[in-house]
Amino acid sequence: MTLLSIEHLNSHFMTVDGIVRAVDDVSLEIGENETLGLVGESGCGKTVLALSLLRLLSENTKTDGRVIYKGRDLLKLNEKELRGVRGKEIAHIFQNPLSSLNPVLTVGFQISEPFLRHQGLKKSIANSRAVQMLGLVRIPSAPDRAKEYPHEFSGGMRQRAMIAMGLACSPSLIIADEPTRGLDVTIQAQIVELMKDLIKNSGASMLLITHDLSLAAQLCDKVAVMYSGEIVEYADIKEFFKGPAHPYARSFLESVPSRGMKPIRGISPSLINPPPGCRFHPRCDCSMDICKSVHPPLTEVKDGQHARCLLYA
């Protein structure tokens, strides 16, 4: 069953230098109880994609296409209907928990907020639910910790609090944007274990946005690789790690230190003036003459593995 389907989504914004095509004709599906990893390097548009799903982008962004969630197009909802979806149905866990948490409110209150707003619970009940949530994300002595302010939490604990906040209303879909960025490896390992358990127990789906392929390997069922605003590969996680089909996805995987640390030559293209034809062709080792002019479609390579490359067209 498909929970969320993104169809021909575009997110463009105007800058002094020109139009930034951060998300360019992206179509994706997330099934129920499925974790999809959206991976790519900085500037590929993955965060913009996540933000455009709940229309969290600034005014000067032009978003079109369709984002169908449980039969409704999220891009067509009005503000009030959208607020009912945000946080309650679809939760967003942001990167950088320190600036995502309000520094003047206690952590407990911030977690209880969705209970007050979406479920209309009484304050005392909402409070005890918040403490429960903190316990769920394994924060020791949760009742006391709930009364503390974000700056009193360590980085790992803040991230846990963010996760608790995201899960508070048992959403059907969680959008997690780099949930382990900036955390130490031992803390990362804790968070990964926690997220694995929570996702399994809650039955929620997740869209995991990350630059870290090893994180995707640990958490995801499917993976979509983004390059220069486009999806260039979409595959089952096991198939992907057996051998990515798209040359960029392959090089990207090979550049990971534990997979060979082989550099990709050149630099990521700008989102304003991407190269014509295949956007990866200037850096591609398999590039052919045709790649310079023809923009490849996303084609199925083998069972469920799709790549945007003319080698397979």
Add this chain to the structure above:
Amino acid sequence: MTLAKSRNMDEFLKNRASVAGLIVILMLITAAILADFIAPYDTDKIALKEKLKSPSWEHPMGTDQLGRDVLSRMIYGTRTTFELSILVVALTSTFGVFIGIIAGYFRGVIDEILMRLIDVLLAFPSIILALVIIGALGPGMINTIVAISLVGWLFYARVARATTLSIREKEYIEGARAMGCSDGYICLRYVLPNCLPPIIVLMTLNLGSVILSIAALGYLGLGAQPPTPEWGSMLNEGREYLRDCPWLCVFPGLMIMLAVLAFNFIGDGLRDAIDPRQMVIK
């Protein structure tokens, strides 16, 4: 010109008030420089026959109680005001930035002493402090400069120190130290250029307030002494004739307002135009 600089310039030129301010200031500066050529009369030429004439084709701004041409005195007054205020701002900013960078870069005891000194000086109302100083030294242009400068550098020192504090944490400063650069070299080549954007904004805004202070002291008879033409003292001299000959006060008053406003507009525009990433004072 770099990309960023030209973009800053574009941003500045988009702000209409700032551009208007810039045009006004450029006109005033031109007038001050070319005073000898464009002023229709000698400022000191006393012609009692012509005294207190209302504006006419011959005297577009009328004449004063001694029959001197107000327009000419205004033009030369521009020169006096600009000379004084630019001198004050140059002195105070140089000294203030110097002190601020030293305090911010070396921290520790030097910083503590300098900052407490500044706190003490800031505890006095600046105009009263200026009055006291002139009271002690006697009126006159040099003393005006001294009086205004004595307090003026404080703000530069504070802004420069705050900016330096954030710059010294930057890794390029550590890199320069690792390269073996001396502290003096680092302050001059690394800290100073990166301190400048907020200082330039401050200088522009400060020019406006210095003009006001000079005019205020002139009005109180403590600044430029007669017969030197100066806007504030002209205002003072015209005060007695305010009812019958308002032009004696209206034109200098308007001029002061125009100049201060123009500098403030330029300062605002500059502040918005200078890349916010490079603005360290918040």
Add this chain to the structure above:
Amino acid sequence: MASMRGVSFMLEVQGLKKTFTSGLVSKRSVKAVDGISFNIADGETFGLVGESGCGKTTVGRLVLRLIEPTEGKVIFNSIDVLKLNKKALRKLRPQMQIIFQDPESSLHPRMKIGDIIAEPLKLYNLVPKANREKKVLELIDMVGLQPEHVNRFPHELSGGQSQRVVLARVLALGPRFIVADEPTSSLDVSVQAQILSLMNTVQEEFHFSCLFISHDLNLISRMTSSMGVMYLGKIVEAGSTKELFEEARHPYTRALMSAIPIADPQTKRKKIVLEGEMPSPMNPPSGCRFHTRCRFKEKICEKTEPQLIDLGEGHRIACHLYAAEDKRLVIRHRVTVEI
């Protein structure tokens, strides 16, 4: 040059300590680095790994004397660095360089790339004026940039390109020793791979020793030949990188190794997930600093601080489980681990 077992060391660090104090009235002190010793052979890369707050970055600054150490000895190329006066230190500086974590703030924002690279040449008059431009272009080419970059400003470059500029400038000084403090942690993986392979190439060409500081064990294993693991200001285990990766002994090192992210969903590995977080260095635990999170904690660990002992072949470890006089514990530990 000092030598031990016939190996000459470019850098020797002995008992290095740094205590930061803050507050004028009620002084609070943090022992950021608490007695660290290691040696780096000529041309070798030594890795220092640990989690944030363990003091590894401070060590990098201390050996260069960018921060004054509280105690200890730093011997660079037979020169006692901590005994030098200001002038002599400045003269030595070009030989010991540093590459920072954040390339964007490592470059003077108002200087052109060409001037940035030429600055050290000018300062020390390393190259006659007429040849400077040629030398700059040579360096630029060596780090994989284009000649047109000379006239750009730092903000016009990407993070990877900026780090190349930093490297070019450092190389202009012809250093014998470079501290690389998380040089790629703010870069994308594909760019990280570019920069690190570039560093390997230039190290071969220019032959310098390197202290490579990182939180990423994957990088340490690729970049270094020997390494030390830091926890709360102390080295808990050190040795050759190969040996530590094959046979880590300290419970903390083992936990770190098992937490290394592997980019392959098929690899299933027994993970040691450490409970809790690193305690604050303001108030470190008594005895062994790791005991609050250690699975093999014994009574002695809470009271006595373990000394760094040599297990042979330069493999050093600070853990009571391996204290020579208590063989019983060692055996028990081996058994537990094998299960």
